[in-house]
């Protein structure tokens with residue numbers, strides 16, 4: 001049996017697909033930015049001298065990392081409204097859920113990055129008269145961030161893939177759009193193949209760039225050394 | 227006010243292990259005091275207490291005549307000194323520290339390493355800080371490397387930048403913790419020379435060193451630390467050439483590189 005491939009209908013549905021792509025991109029970008037911000041705060045908590053902050057940070061990270069992202073999303077969309085009495089839109093639920101999710105994973109990257117900076121760097125900054133926050137801000141984080149870039153690249157790729165979770169709460173991102181098209185046109189093979197190719201086309205270059213960056217950083221841990 | 231640093235009955239324990247057992251030491255303005263002693267005798271611990279990278283267990287530290295911290299009497303009548311972190315930050319800003327491992331900030335150029343604290347802590351503008359950095363980098367003979375990153379400098383060059391970084395805060399006293407111990411032998415000289423120049427310019431310095439030749443030639447006074455106390459203290463002649471205590475004599479005998487009488491340079 002030979003299957004008659006036909007991608008033509010997808011071209012006609014271009015605007016719809018583009019809409020899905022834009023929604024995916026929007027969700028990805030917003031969750032990434034929020035996740036990195038949450039992660040910074042939590043990562044700093046996790047390395048802080050205060051035990052209370054460390055415990056809060058650890059609780060957050062471990063809770064999120066040890067539950068499926070899908071369950072978190074569904075909990076926020078279907079369960080949380082029962083507590084708050086406010087039904088959020090799929091968009092809000094997806095952004096909140098993915099930001100929290102990305103926050104936990106990026107917190108670990110920040111924590112590891114911060115921990116990788118030698119004690120002597122903290123001490124040198126401290127000896128100059130910098131307080132904890134400024135030791136972190138001027139001396140430790142800039143070095144840690146450089147080392148974290150490849151790990152963030154990997155997280156960004158993971159997060160891009162995780163945006164498809166939002167299809168389960170009917171947020172019109174790519175997978176949800178594809179589902180509708182596939183059902184409408186009776187052409188799941190072409191539709192999902194196109195979706196796969198689309199993701200690969202976007203993420204492969206990013207993946208490659210991350211690897212290159214990782215290689216350039218190498219063991220030196222900083223881009224400044226020759 | 228002639229006295230820059232005074233330690234009174236300083237003690238420090240790690241858990242139950244006492245490392246410093248009552249140190250009394252005074253460093254006057256313009257004076258270079260060398261602290262010598264065997265490995266593990268507590269030299270680093272002592273220096274780190276002076277700028278509060280480590281906290282003393284008891285005793286008092288006076289910086290330029292002022293007690294650091296606030297003395298209180300607890301219920302049992304013992305006197306304790308309480309420290310506030312904000313005060314300690316300002317103490318650290320007034321005490322320069324040079325580490326064995328340099329600890330330069332690798333993401334900043336030599337010049338930026340020197341500029342950062344004057345800008346962020348002393349509130350200098352960028353251009354003021356750049357001028358200041360030039361003065362101090364010149365003082366340690368490394369101005370031409372101002373735009374280099376630490377990774378592009380030799381150990382001796384890095385350590386001189388680290389000295390300039392500490393000097394740029396215009397500290398009341400400079401602390402050196404074995405500033406040349408991590409260097410290849412051929413690079414030791416340039417750092418010692420820079421330190422010697424500082425001493426001659428009248429910088430107040432407390433120097434932990436194994437370079438007994440430096441102590442002999444540069445120090446105004448030498449203190450020999452043994453098992454957490456200052457065992458013997460005096461002029462370089464008194465401590466290094468004619469030590470009274472047998473422990474000091476034993477220690478000096480172990481230093482084959484330092485033979486007396488070494489010529490005064």
Ligand SMILES: Nc1ncnc2c1ncn2[C@@H]1O[C@H](COP(=O)(O)OP(=O)(O)OP(=O)(O)O)[C@@H](O)[C@H]1O
Nearest residue numbers: 240243245263264265266267268269270271272404
């Ligand atoms: N953080 C620490 N915890 C427990 N013990 C410590 C700590 N730091 C130092 N010590 C101990 O305190 C003693 C004094 O150490 P210190 O580093 O002050 O010696 P030092 O005179 O500087 O020696 P060196 O010449 O090797 O640098 C040593 O016995 C050491 O093992």
Ligand SMILES: [Mg+2]
Nearest residue numbers: 269270271404
């Ligand atoms: Mg030491």
